[in-house]
Amino acid sequence: MTTHTDGTETIDEHSDLMNEEEFSSVMDDNKPASAMDEHESRRLDIAGQRLVDAFNHSPYLSFNQMKMCFEDDTIRCYLDARDELIGNVNFNILHGGVAATMLDSVGGIVAMLEIYRRNQGELSEQVKKISRLATVDLRIDYIAPGTGKQFIASAEVIRMGRKGCTSRMQMVNDEGKLIAVGIASFAF
Numbered sequence: 001m002t003t004h005t006d007g008t009e010t011i012d013e014h015s016d017l018m019n020e021e022e023f024s025s026v027m028d029d030n031k032p033a034s035a036m037d038e039h040e041s042r043r044l045d046i047a048g049q050r051l052v053d054a055f056n057h058s059p060y061l062s063f064n065q066m067k068m069c070f071e072d073d074t075i076r077c078y079l080d081a082r083d084e085l086i087g088n089v090n091f092n093i094l095h096g097g098v099a100a101t102m103l104d105s106v107g108g109i110v111a112m113l114e115i116y117r118r119n120q121g122e123l124s125e126q127v128k129k130i131s132r133l134a135t136v137d138l139r140i141d142y143i144a145p146g147t148g149k150q151f152i153a154s155a156e157v158i159r160m161g162r163k164g165c166t167s168r169m170q171m172v173n174d175e176g177k178l179i180a181v182g183i184a185s186f187a188f
Contacts, residue, residue, distance in 0.1 A: 040119075047116040048075060051109055066102060068109060075113060077106040077153040087146075094146025094179070099171055102153040103182040104138055107167035110155040111186050118160060129188040136164070137185040146180070148173025164188060 048070035055061055055068045064085075067078045079085075079102060087095030112130045120126075155169040164187040171180045 043119075044073065044113070044117060045070070048073070048113055051075065051112055055105070055109055060101075061105065064098065064101065066105065068106070074154065074156075075106065075109050077102050077109075079151045079153075081149050081151070091145060092147065094148075094151065096140070096142060096146070096180075099142065099146055099151070099180045100138070100140045100182070102151065102171055103140060103155075103169040103180060104135055104184060106153040107138075107155045107169045107182065107184040108133060108135060108186055111157055111165045111167050114157040114160060114165065115188070133186050133188045135184055136187045138182065139184070140180055140182040142180050143178050146173070148175060148177070148179075150174040151179065158183075 052068040052070045052075055061068070065079065065082070069076050069078060079098070081094065085094055085098050086092055087097070112133055115126050115129050115133075151171055151173055153169060153171040155167045157165050158168050159166040164185060166183065166185050169182040169184065170178060172178055
């Protein structure tokens with residue numbers, strides 16, 4: 001949480017995401033495999049929910065009224081169409097920068113979740129990687145005009161390294177029509 005000079009508070013999307021008790025190691029030789037799988041699933045559920053909560057309180061996503069949701073063990077970003085987001089007023093098409101923001105944001109948050117999913121190193125090391133995660137390269141291909149009542153962005157990590165990862169993202173409208181795809185590299 002950050003307190004500003006005017007007394008308002010905002011949640012930092014990278015702080016207070018975890019605590020040691022909730023994310024204790026799942027490696028216990030005395031537990032049966034099913035109990036370890038259940039514990040791992042709960043740990044990822046907590047991580048996913050904490051990440052979307054933090055992102056949903058970030059000033060920029062709040063300003064754009066984008067909403068991250070943790071569903072089916074992954075994170076998706078939702079945005080309802082609004083007049084303020086139109087880039088081409090003649091054809092009522094979503095601004096390309098809004099699409100790029102959605103894709104970059106969902107690619108980054110899914111990369112953060114993948115750091116927890118891989119469960120490599122101590123929790124403090126994982127939190128450190130997440131707090132440093134930053135976009136270093138972003139490419140967006142616009143496939144179709146951004147028309148629709150709602151837009152949904154999703155991502156998958158296609159490569160994870162020691163110092164960074166690469167995500168592939170896509171955005172569809174409420175009818176399932178592919179609007180844009182992207183690929184991004186993130187450093188941590």
